[in-house]
Amino acid sequence: MKFSLQKIKREAPYDFEDTVNVDELERMENDIRNITDVNVKGDVSVRSETYTFRYTIKGTMTLPCARTLVDVPYEFSVQAIDQFTTSEYQAQNDEDIHFIDQEVLDLMPYIKENILLEVPLRVYSDEATMDNIVSEGSGWDLLQEDEHLDLKAKHEEEEQEKVDPRLSSLKKFFDDKKD
Known part of the structure; x- marks a missing residue:
């Protein structure tokens, strides 16, 4: 999701909605086995040289059950607020504001970061029975x-x-x- 800063400034407040593919999160070292395309919806407000993105990320990720290791679909909805500025001085004085030195802002790294922060430590399957438990793996047996x-x-x-x-x-x- 890339945004032109000039377009945002010209049309502020700027609303956006898109479905993005974040399947590269599956290949990272985390528990995400599968993730659907996520829906990102929000708006951008501009004040001076600061761009404030308020957006919601919704989707479904598949995680392993903590007891049985079977796949568990986990629906998530993340509310996020990210601030960006073109003023280097303002970015240095406030660690919550990200510095932008280009005319195009790519929001994808921030979307992925917010999704990773939403991954729970454990999920449990409601249908966990002895029939669908993973009973063996590489070098181990249950x-x-x-x-x-x-x-x-x-x-x-x-x-x-x-x-x-x-x-x-x-x-x-x-x-x-x-x-």
């Missing part, structure tokens, strides 16, 4: 509690039967005493 206890008992039994090769001659010592 076990039921009784399977785990059986495997643990078997492992402990094997550990007890193993004899350290350095102590194998002592095992013969006790066999000789019985004779």
Whole structure:
């Protein structure tokens, strides 16, 4: 979403609405497995050299369930306010105002940032049952509690039967005493 600053200044207050593709967020290191095109709607007001963007971002992202790792659709709506200025002095004195040194403003990095800030730490699937749980992955398996206890008992039994090769001659010592 690119905006001409001259057009905004000429038509202020300037309203905008668009559907944008942000699927590159899926390839970043986060939990977003899929994200639909998002709807961005808002307005821009201009005061002196400051452009204030007030906009809403709506869409749906797919995240993994914290319990079962199944896909969970998560609808989001983000209210955002971003301020930009063409005055370098004003941008240096206020960290909430972004400096613009061009005639065209690209709002996409700010849209993506606001979406990433909206990703929740955990989501849970309402339909999470034992039937749709991901039961294995690369280097791991999901076990039921009784399977785990059986495997643990078997492992402990094997550990007890193993004899350290350095102590194998002592095992013969006790066999000789019985004779």
